[in-house]
Amino acid sequence: MGKYRVIDTDTHVIEPPDLWTERLPKSWGNDRLHVRWDEKAQADLWFFGDEPLKAAWQWANWGWEGKGEVHDGSGPTRQSEAHPATYDPKARVAFMDEQGFEMQVLYPNLAGFDWKPFVQHPNRELAAAHLSAYNDFQLEWVQQYPGRFIPMMVVPYWDVKRTVKEIERLADAGFGGIVTTGAPQEHGQPPLSSRKWDPIWKACEEAGLSVSFHTASGDFRQLMDRHEDDELSGGALVVRDGPHIYLANANHVADLLMSGIMARFPNLQFASVESGIGWAPFVLEALDKRFEKNGVHKSNPEFGGMLPSDFFKRQMNVNFWFEELDDYHIDRLSLRPLLFETDFPHPTGFHRPTLEENIELVFGNQSEEVRRAILWENPARLYRKALEKQGVPLALDLPSAA
Numbered sequence: 001m002g003k004y005r006v007i008d009t010d011t012h013v014i015e016p017p018d019l020w021t022e023r024l025p026k027s028w029g030n031d032r033l034h035v036r037w038d039e040k041a042q043a044d045l046w047f048f049g050d051e052p053l054k055a056a057w058q059w060a061n062w063g064w065e066g067k068g069e070v071h072d073g074s075g076p077t078r079q080s081e082a083h084p085a086t087y088d089p090k091a092r093v094a095f096m097d098e099q100g101f102e103m104q105v106l107y108p109n110l111a112g113f114d115w116k117p118f119v120q121h122p123n124r125e126l127a128a129a130h131l132s133a134y135n136d137f138q139l140e141w142v143q144q145y146p147g148r149f150i151p152m153m154v155v156p157y158w159d160v161k162r163t164v165k166e167i168e169r170l171a172d173a174g175f176g177g178i179v180t181t182g183a184p185q186e187h188g189q190p191p192l193s194s195r196k197w198d199p200i201w202k203a204c205e206e207a208g209l210s211v212s213f214h215t216a217s218g219d220f221r222q223l224m225d226r227h228e229d230d231e232l233s234g235g236a237l238v239v240r241d242g243p244h245i246y247l248a249n250a251n252h253v254a255d256l257l258m259s260g261i262m263a264r265f266p267n268l269q270f271a272s273v274e275s276g277i278g279w280a281p282f283v284l285e286a287l288d289k290r291f292e293k294n295g296v297h298k299s300n301p302e303f304g305g306m307l308p309s310d311f312f313k314r315q316m317n318v319n320f321w322f323e324e325l326d327d328y329h330i331d332r333l334s335l336r337p338l339l340f341e342t343d344f345p346h347p348t349g350f351h352r353p354t355l356e357e358n359i360e361l362v363f364g365n366q367s368e369e370v371r372r373a374i375l376w377e378n379p380a381r382l383y384r385k386a387l388e389k390q391g392v393p394l395a396l397d398l399p400s401a402a
Contacts, residue, residue, distance in 0.1 A: 002356060004372060004376065006103075006291075007104070007379035007380060008103070008108060008341055008342050009319045009339040009341045009379050010107065010214075010273050010319055011107065012106070012108065012113075012345065013087065013109060014059065014087045015056075015110050015134075017035035020032045020034065020130055023133040023189070024129060033046060033053075034047055034267065035056045043077040043078070053117055055080055056078075056079070057075060057076035057078060057107075057372050059345070060082035060376070061076075061346060061347040062349075063083030064081065065081075066077050086344070087143040090151075091143075093145050099355040101355065102148075103147070103392070105341075105379070106149055109211075110311075112133040112155075112212060114150075118131065119187040124156070124162070128156040131154045134154055135153050138152075147392045149384070150174075150387075152176055152177055152179045152369075153166070153170055153175045153177050153179065154178070154213060155180060157180040157200065158187065164200060168207070170201065172389065174390055176209070177210030177269070178210075179212045179217075180217070181213065182213035182218065182251075182252025182255065183219070183248070183252055184253075186219035187219060188378065192256055192259070192261065201261055201366050204265075210271055210317070210382060211271070212273050213253075213271070213272060215245050215248065215249050215274040216245050216248070219229070228284060234392065238347075241335070246275045250309040253272050253316065256395070258301050258308065262311040263302045263303055265357075269317060272317070273341070276318070278329075281333065285331065287308035291307055291308055312333070313336065316337050317339055317382055318337070318339065319339035320339075320340070321341045321342055321358070324363075327372075335378075339379055340362070359371070
């Protein structure tokens with residue numbers, strides 16, 4: 001490995017085309033998620049029944065030779081154009097060894113990244129079965145290469161009983177946590193502040209699993225709506241979309257901090273994933289100042305004298321990948337919530353050719369103590385249960401996340 005032990009806290013698996021057709025009943029036919037070539041799009045697309053969802057390989061950008069360093073939203077059109085490390089565990093581990101990653105946290109590229117096709121599917125059994133099959137697929141990666149991957153569980157969050165059942169099924173399987181939405185109201189569900197979701201938080205807390213809001217976990221299609229008179233295109237359009245999507249997570253975190261969830265479940269850890277850290281000091285200051293000015297403690301005693309920023313420092317985690325870490329971030333957020341990611345293999349990720357260069361890009365003049373805390377100690381604490389399940393030596397006496 002390299003100079004540091006590194007847990008990359010946000011990477012993606014580009015789902016192979018047989019993921020669901022091989023794991024779900026053949027009698028379901030095209031009701032299983034499947035890939036087929038689309039003449040109009042001139043690309044492989046994922047289909048749910050006859051409904052096209054998204055390009056199958058568009059975000060498998062690492063190692064793609066089609067456009068070099070130009071990121072205009074395009075990507076491989078078929079599997080043969082995609083680098084095997086984007087979808088194959090053996091190739092991924094080879095890439096990790098070459099670069100110096102000890103472990104990577106696995107987030108989906110379809111299931112759990114785009115909730116709408118599952119939330120709105122008319123057959124609840126079928127939708128939930130797809131998510132369970134994806135979880136089993138991730139465990140196959142872990143079982144082939146123990147100690148290299150931290151899988152994240154996708155859940156049919158809109159169905160609380162099914163979600164709790166899935167958490168209980170996989171509580172001790174080695175997952176780092178669940179992936180859910182920070183904006184259920186954008187899918188026609190009650191907002192985070194609803195007590196409807198409390199059984200999910202309770203199940204996660206009891207299982208020692210974290211809760212991740214990955215960027216674009218709401219109805220991100222709204223953020224990417226195109227106006228007929230919009231004259232932007234190509235790379236400029238993709239660049240503009242980026243902050244819209246990242247900053248949506250700032251709203252989700254604000255909702256979470258004011259929801260009372262963290263007060264009711266003080267040992268539950270949350271993560272805002274692939275949304276950076278620059279927005280967080282402003283959001284915390286805005287919340288704290290208005291919290292005090294409006295006397296929220298008087299009307300909401302469950303906060304127990306704590307400010308939103310106190311809950312953030314105790315139970316929130318945020319990762320970053322292109323911003324240069326400044327002493328200001330550490331001063332305002334504290335060191336504990338900060339995590340490092342690459343967003344491999346998506347087009348926004350891995351801004352330098354090597355892991356070492358990416359580390360230097362974001363850590364600048366930060367001390368060895370800060371680097372080791374963010375690259376290893378913080379994520380190892382957050383995902384301690386998953387690491388212990390896989391027999392990963394922690395090398396440090398790390399206290400619990402709480």
